[in-house]
Structure formats: structure tokens, C-alpha cells
Amino acid sequence: MELNFAGHVTRVVVVEETTQVGQARREALSLAAHAGFGESDAGRVALAATEMASNLWRHGGGGRMLLSVVAGRQGLGIELCTLDHGPGFVMSQCLQDGYSTGGSQGLGMAAIARQSTVMEAWSDPRGAVLVVRIYPERAAHDVDLGYGALRLPLPHEVACGDAWHLQAGHGQLALTVIDGLGHGLQAADASEAGVRVAAAIPGDDGAVERIGRLHAGMAGTRGGAAAVACLATHTGSIAYAGVGNIAGSLCSSEGSRGLASMPGIVGTQYRKAQAFNLHAETGTLLVMHSDGLQARWNLRDYPGLQRRHPALVVAVLQRDFDRGRDDACIVAVRVGAFQ
Numbered sequence: 001m002e003l004n005f006a007g008h009v010t011r012v013v014v015v016e017e018t019t020q021v022g023q024a025r026r027e028a029l030s031l032a033a034h035a036g037f038g039e040s041d042a043g044r045v046a047l048a049a050t051e052m053a054s055n056l057w058r059h060g061g062g063g064r065m066l067l068s069v070v071a072g073r074q075g076l077g078i079e080l081c082t083l084d085h086g087p088g089f090v091m092s093q094c095l096q097d098g099y100s101t102g103g104s105q106g107l108g109m110a111a112i113a114r115q116s117t118v119m120e121a122w123s124d125p126r127g128a129v130l131v132v133r134i135y136p137e138r139a140a141h142d143v144d145l146g147y148g149a150l151r152l153p154l155p156h157e158v159a160c161g162d163a164w165h166l167q168a169g170h171g172q173l174a175l176t177v178i179d180g181l182g183h184g185l186q187a188a189d190a191s192e193a194g195v196r197v198a199a200a201i202p203g204d205d206g207a208v209e210r211i212g213r214l215h216a217g218m219a220g221t222r223g224g225a226a227a228v229a230c231l232a233t234h235t236g237s238i239a240y241a242g243v244g245n246i247a248g249s250l251c252s253s254e255g256s257r258g259l260a261s262m263p264g265i266v267g268t269q270y271r272k273a274q275a276f277n278l279h280a281e282t283g284t285l286l287v288m289h290s291d292g293l294q295a296r297w298n299l300r301d302y303p304g305l306q307r308r309h310p311a312l313v314v315a316v317l318q319r320d321f322d323r324g325r326d327d328a329c330i331v332a333v334r335v336g337a338f339q
Contacts, residue, residue, distance in 0.1 A: 001338065003168035005071040006195045007151045007331070009160045015053045015082075016062035024053035024065045028080065035069050035076040041136045044115040045078050048132055051108040052082045060084025060128060066150060066315070070133060071166065072143040077117065077135040081315050085127040118144050120312040122305065129319060131311045146337025148311030150318050152292070152328045154183045161187025161224070162290045162329030165198040172203060173231040173338045174210065175331060177246050179290040180224040181265065183327050190221035190267060206230055207241035211266065211273040215243075218267025226266040229259070229286055233338050236282060239275045247295045250278065251285040251306055256299065259288075282336035285310060287317075292328030294321040310334050 011031065013024045028049035032042040049065070056063045063084030070079045113119050118133035135143045153160035161180035167173070178194040180187030197217030201210055210228045218224065225244020231237075240248055242261030250257045257278070264270020280286065285299075285306060297317055299306045305313055310332035322328050 001073060001168055003071060004199055005166050007149050007164040008069045010150050010152050011067040013065045015056040015065055017057060021053040025050045027067050031067055031069055031078050035078060045134050048112045048115045048134060049080055051112050052080055055108055056082050056084055060086035072135055072145060074139055074143055077133050080132045082130045083319050120309045122312055122316050129315045131315055146310055146334035148314035149331040150314055154327050159185045159188035160327050161191055162327040163191035163195045164329055164331050165195050168338050169203040171233055173233055175229045175333055177288045177329060177331060178224055178226045181222045186222050190218055190224045193218050193221050194226060207239040207275045208273045211241050211243060215266050221267050223265040223267030227261055227288060236280045236335055238278045238280055241273045241275045243270045243273055245291045248288045250280050251287055251299050280335045284335040286333045289330035290328060292323055292326040293330050294323055297321045
């Protein structure tokens with residue numbers, strides 16, 4: 001398969017009262033239009049967003065909705081994610097029409113499921129996370145790709161200095177994560193310059209070559225940290241090269257392994273990039289993130305989460321480990337999902 005996709009900035013809607021449900025619906029419709037959805041498919045997105053936002057304030061005590069454009073095998077989709085601090089729920093019960101924990105008609109979760117290509121939930125003492133992906137009805141049954149990503153600006157900022165890019169082709173998947181120095185417009189200029197370069201790199205270039213191209217393309221900006229993971233889609237071999245404080249990990253049922261980066265600033269000055277070569281079994285999660293996310297997380301603290309959809313993993317980690325004082329970008333890719 002061929003893919004060349006730069007992650008959009010994630011939209012965030014705080015839902016703490018019923019009037020904010022309408023804002024969530026409007027943001028969802030705006031993203032659906034951006035993704036080229038027709039009227040019928042956009043209506044499915046709006047319905048799911050309305051039900052999910054209503055559940056936030058009705059059952060979850062308020063929370064946030066994160067809205068993203070996602071890349072599928074044959075086009076774009078919409079991802080809706082809600083995070084709350086409520087009492088949680090059991091998905092199998094909530095999917096039954098008529099079941100409710102808040103005195104409603106109990107139709108919301110089942111209605112959301114009927115619109116969704118992907119629907120994943122996580123519930124623990126910190127609250128509940130619900131992730132839904134919706135693609136056009138004409139899309140193939142295997143349209144969804146096994147990755148998850150969030151790109152969040154510092155609260156009260158519009159521009160995001162963190163960025164990511166995903167490229168697939170020539171038997172290789174290349175994931176690039178960039179953290180422009182600082183935050184705000186100048187950081188965003190640096191990371192966007194890097195993304196433009198990543199989108200134009202030949203698909204068979206290796207990790208070190210890609211870092212070199214990013215360095216040249218980000219010259220003249222304030223620069224930033226960057227890391228590239230090149231995954232051979234059929235063998236699971238990985239070449240990883242990073243400069244600066246992008247964190248990388250390979251997570252499996254046996255544990256996790258950190259991926260090393262070298263010191264320096266891409267676009268300004270670094271001594272040398274070095275590729276580290278590893279092998280990952282099918283099903284392993286490759287997780288990369290900026291320092292807007294704390295690095296002390298461990299998926300072993302979340303039994304069963306490593307095997308769930310990468311978008312759910314990303315949402316839970318963002319919920320629990322976002323520093324809250326910087327832009328944040330986190331991407332997780334399932335090894336073997338892009339064959």
C-alpha cells in the first residue's frame with residue numbers, strides 16, 4: 001500500500017454542560033467536510049459526536065472530546081475520542097439498547113456503534129476513554145490502519161510546535177516525529193518545515209538519510225528534535241535514528257525497550273545521526289512521542305492495553321502523562337498492520 005500523510009492538529013472541545021454538545025457536533029461536521037465526507041456520512045459523524053458529547057456531561061461528569069482526521073487504506077476517516085473522570089462503564093452492557101446508568105433511554109452507545117468502523121473503550125479508576133473511527137460507508141471493511149496519533153498544542157495556543165508524518169511504500173513504513181523548539185508559531189514553523197521535507201523524501205530512504213534531509217530542510221528555522229523509525233513491513237526489522245528528546249519505545253507483552261537518540265538540534269546543529277537496528281515481532285507497538293508527554297509510563301500498569309487499538313493506547317497515555325505545559329505529540333503504530 002502507498003501512504004503519505006501528515007498528522008493534523010487535534011481539535012479539543014471541553015464538554016462540561018449541555019450547550020457544549022453543539023460545539024462538539026459542529027467541530028465534527030467541520031472535520032468531516034475537510035475529509036471530503038458526503039452529506040450522509042457527515043451525518044453519521046455528527047450523530048456519533050452528539051451522542052458521545054452528551055454522554056460526557058450526562059454520565060461522565062464532564063470531560064474532553066478530541067477530534068482528528070485519520071488516514072485509512074483508501075482515504076480519510078474521522079476519529080472521535082472522549083475522556084472523562086466518571087465512574088466508568090462495561091462496554092458489553094452499554095451496547096444493549098435500553099441499558100443506561102443515568103436514567104436516559106439507553107440508546108446512545110448502541111447508536112454510536114452502528115455508525116462506527118472502530119469502537120474501543122477503556123475504563124479504570126481514573127475514568128473512561130472511548131475512541132471511535134468513522135469512514136465513509138463505501139469504504140472497504142479493512143479500511144482502518146493500526147496506528148493512533150494525537151497532536152495537541154499547549155492549552156490556549158492555536159499553533160502546535162509538534163508534528164508527525166507517516167509514509168508507507170516500497171515495503172517500508174517510515175514514521176517521523178518532530179518537536180520544534182519551544183512552542184507557538186515559530187516552533188510550528190520549524191516542525192511544519194520538517195513535515196514538508198518528510199512528505200517529499202523518497203520512500204526507500206533510510207532513517208539516517210531522512211534525519212539529514214530534515215536537517216537541511218529545517219535550516220533557517222529555530223530547529224527542533226526529530227526522530228525517524230523505518231519499519232520493514234514484511235520482516236519487522238526497524239532502523240531508528242533520533243536527534244534530541246523524542247522518546248521511542250517498542251512495547252510487547254514481554255515488556256518495553258527504549259530507542260536511543262543522539263544530542264543536538266535538527267536544523268541548527270548536531271554532530272551525527274546514528275541508526276539503531278532492531279527487530280520487532282508482529283503485534284509489537286512502536287510508540288514515539290515528544291517531551292510534552294512524560295516518559296515514565298509503562299504499559300504493564302495497564303493490563304491488556306498493549307493489545308488494544310493503538311488509538312486507544314495513545315489516548316490513555318495522553319490522559320495520564322501529558323505534562324500540560326508544552327505541545328504534545330504521541331504516535332503508536334502496530335507492527336504488521338501496514339502489510
